[in-house]
Amino acid sequence: MTDVVAVEGVEKRFGNWVAVACVDFTVARGACFGLLGPNGAGKTTTLRMIYGVTRPSAGRVRVFGIDVAASPRAVCARLGVTLQENVLIETGTPRENLAVHGRYYLLREPALSRRVDELIELFGLQSYAATPVKALSGGFKRRLAVAMSLIARPELLILDEPTTGLDPAVRHELWGRVRALRAEGTTVLLTTHYMDEAERLCDRVVIVNRGRAICDDAPRALIAARLAPEAIEIECTPDEEARWFGAVGAAVRRVRAGNRLMLYAADAAALVERVHAAEGGTRRAFVARPTNLEDVFLAVTGTRLSEDA
Ligand SMILES: Nc1ncnc2c1ncn2[C@@H]1O[C@H](COP(=O)(O)OP(=O)(O)OP(=O)(O)O)[C@@H](O)[C@H]1O
Ligand SMILES: [Mg+2]
Structure with missing residues (x-):
């Protein structure tokens, strides 16, 4: 046993x-x-x-x-x-x-x-x-x-x-x-x-x-199965996201936690360039990092600070 x-x-x-x-x-x-x-x-x-x-x-x-x-x-x-x-x-x-x-x-x-x-x-x-x-x-x-x-x-x-x-x-x-x-x-x-x-x-x-x-x-297997290996985090409201996301690419997986938006890609540097281009020149601060278990947690639970969360 x-x-x-x-x-x-x-x-x-x-x-x-x-x-x-x-x-x-x-x-x-x-x-x-x-x-x-x-x-x-x-x-x-x-x-x-x-x-x-x-x-x-x-x-x-x-x-x-x-x-x-x-x-x-x-x-x-x-x-x-x-x-x-x-x-x-x-x-x-x-x-x-x-x-x-x-x-x-x-x-x-x-x-x-x-x-x-x-x-x-x-x-x-x-x-x-x-x-x-x-x-x-x-x-x-x-x-x-x-x-x-x-x-x-x-x-x-x-x-x-x-x-x-x-x-x-x-x-x-x-x-x-x-x-x-x-x-x-x-x-x-x-x-x-x-x-x-x-x-x-x-x-x-x-x-x-x-x-x-x-x-x-x-x-590690959960991360690899659920999300791309690199993540970028940007501060961005849902309205801003709606305005420019079409240009970034609808296929890019996104997870939102409040005003923090996480985007996942095989190549974070290339994704950052697309984000900057979509915004028309304003170079928004971002954090690029490897995708981790917290990303998977947020992606699969969709946790919100609400009663029905
Ligand atoms: N004795 C009880 N009577 C009625 N409802 C209960 C009882 N114990 C737990 N619950 C309910 O069951 C659900 C699960 O509770 P549980 O304590 O297992 O959650 P948890 O995952 O440990 O949460 P946390 O991360 O907040 O500790 C909750 O909705 C809780 O209110
Ligand atoms: Mg508990």
């Missing part, structure tokens, strides 16, 4: 609201798998069905080959979860939080204290080990929450937006930890809104939108 997670035709309804509509994917042993999607797409709900706190309305989730709905405890003992919102005892210290969590996983002394010490060091929490959690900054609370999910050396680590609110240096450190865990054989399933994070860490991603999986592949 090489798949650690198998999500098969899973649906979740809350009353009449369909939060997850028929999602299928598998996570191979030792992989780092990313579940991506706009706010409200159904990522957290899908994770909750995988770690057994929410029952699917239809379909089946197997983890380590075990049906989660039938035997949630057998699954839970072998996985670690960092929830989207930290669940910490605010009056306790990081050391106390780790120890309480370790006892829940049936760790006993002296192994428990040894593991707590290791994680305090691994996550750079030494200076705060005896400080009440309520006095820690958001970033240190997040580090502690991730450390807690590792207390029992899980075979499968589930991270729901692990790096939201972390500073860039700490994000890099955490990515290093995830890579090290993978090298030791841990399977990682994460959600993130940072496409650079998904591109760096994940060997496969699924993008979900309104409860449906709309693409499933390696980040």
Whole structure:
């Protein structure tokens, strides 16, 4: 059995609201798998069905080959979860939080204290080990929450937006930890809104939108399949775009995010020349760069800051 997670035709309804509509994917042993999607797409709900706190309305989730709905405890003992919102005892210290969590996983002394010490060091929490959690900054609370999910050396680590609110240096450190865990054989399933994070860490991603999986592949393969390899970004209103786009070429793929327009081409320099020519001499500032996973995300989800997004 090489798949650690198998999500098969899973649906979740809350009353009449369909939060997850028929999602299928598998996570191979030792992989780092990313579940991506706009706010409200159904990522957290899908994770909750995988770690057994929410029952699917239809379909089946197997983890380590075990049906989660039938035997949630057998699954839970072998996985670690960092929830989207930290669940910490605010009056306790990081050391106390780790120890309480370790006892829940049936760790006993002296192994428990040894593991707590290791994680305090691994996550750079030494200076705060005896400080009440309520006095820690958001970033240190997040580090502690991730450390807690590792207390029992899980075979499968589930991270729901692990790096939201972390500073860039700490994000890099955490990515290093995830890579090290993978090298030791841990399977990682994460959600993130940072496409650079998904591109760096994940060997496969699924993008979900309104409860449906709309693409499933390696980040590089998704980019190559969906968009041309080079992108230019220009500041431009929809009216301006309508005025000059005919001259740029209707076949050029465009994605709009507010007043930012992204154009995709095999040769960005040639496209820039066409844009300048279409504008009749005004040389608008632009950014040329390789196409990335964020472009694919925007192209396939069409995210907008509106109620129906
Ligand atoms: N317990 C619940 N009762 C009713 N609706 C719910 C419940 N939990 C989630 N939902 C709804 O299901 C949908 C998916 O929510 P979910 O938390 O899975 O999204 P998400 O992809 O994790 O979003 P985000 O990126 O904002 O964390 C949302 O419309 C949400 O309001
Ligand atoms: Mg969520």
